[in-house]
Amino acid sequence: GRLEIDGNRDGMIIGGVWGDAGWQISAYGFRVINVKRIDISNIHSHHHCLDGVYIAGYNTSTPDIRDSSISGSIRNIVSTHNSRQAASLTGGQGLSFYDCTFDKTGMPEFSVRSTPMQNLDIEGEVSDVTHIAFYNCYFGDTPTVSLAADVAYAKNIKFYNCRVINSLGSTIWVNKPQFKFFDCYFNGFTEKQHTTNIEEDRTTYVRCEFTDDPAVNPNYKHTGYLINSWGANPLLIDCTISMYKSGWIAD
Numbered sequence: 129g130r131l132e133i134d135g136n137r138d139g140m141i142i143g144g145v146w147g148d149a150g151w152q153i154s155a156y157g158f159r160v161i162n163v164k165r166i167d168i169s170n171i172h173s174h175h176h177c178l179d180g181v182y183i184a185g186y187n188t189s190t191p192d193i194r195d196s197s198i199s200g201s202i203r204n205i206v207s208t209h210n211s212r213q214a215a216s217l218t219g220g221q222g223l224s225f226y227d228c229t230f231d232k233t234g235m236p237e238f239s240v241r242s243t244p245m246q247n248l249d250i251e252g253e254v255s256d257v258t259h260i261a262f263y264n265c266y267f268g269d270t271p272t273v274s275l276a277a278d279v280a281y282a283k284n285i286k287f288y289n290c291r292v293i294n295s296l297g298s299t300i301w302v303n304k305p306q307f308k309f310f311d312c313y314f315n316g317f318t319e320k321q322h323t324t325n326i327e328e329d330r331t332t333y334v335r336c337e338f339t340d341d342p343a344v345n346p347n348y349k350h351t352g353y354l355i356n357s358w359g360a361n362p363l364l365i366d367c368t369i370s371m372y373k374s375g376w377i378a379d
């Protein structure tokens with residue numbers, strides 16, 4: 129079956145501002161912390177005052193060494209119209225996400241919203257985040273960044289056949305090592321990449337497409353950079369770049 133979790137944000141009576149930025153009300157869709165084996169599927173989590181999905185899986189004191197006893201499968205999750213994040217990944221290793229949708233986070237018309245307002249925030253605040261994979265996932269609109277990794281320990285994250293389409297903010301901001309994208313599609317402004325002199329740590333794109341095609345992203349209005357990688361050295365292998373409105377690529 130399928131579980132729907134409706135946070136009823138717009139039906140709540142909410143008091144004054146609390147938290148470090150806007151309203152940070154402890155109202156999650158579902159939250160998993162320090163679990164060694166995770167199996168979650170077929171959930172629609174929406175209209176929550178904080179995050180639709182919060183996952184902090186288990187990790188060890190040697191996070192870069194893959195531990196086969198730790199694993200997780202997250203399938204067919206739809207997390208939309210939430211106030212802070214569609215999904216926060218704040219710890220764990222060995223997790224695989226399949227066919228998930230993370231969209232419409234912190235939109236300007238929401239009654240309650242707070243930063244970072246990202247569709248996916250990878251941030252190792254509970255434990256380190258390592259050996260993670262996303263397959264056939266979609267990351268959509270948000271005023272900030274659709275897919276972000278900029279705080280705490282995160283390493284060795286892979287994306288396969290994923291789509292990132294953002295008309296309001298940026299598609300991705302990845303400032304951590306060993307983020308690799310295979311056969312992915314980016315429509316909108318691609319912003320931050322990891323800066324490193326270590327070859328294996330470079331942000332890497334293989335057979336990916338970067339574009340601002342209005343047929344797919346009609347509300348996109350950015351006319352500056354399509355890709356801004358100043359100061360970084362991402363690796364693009366057999367990728368396609370198609371510009372319609374944007375005028376610049378910086379590397």
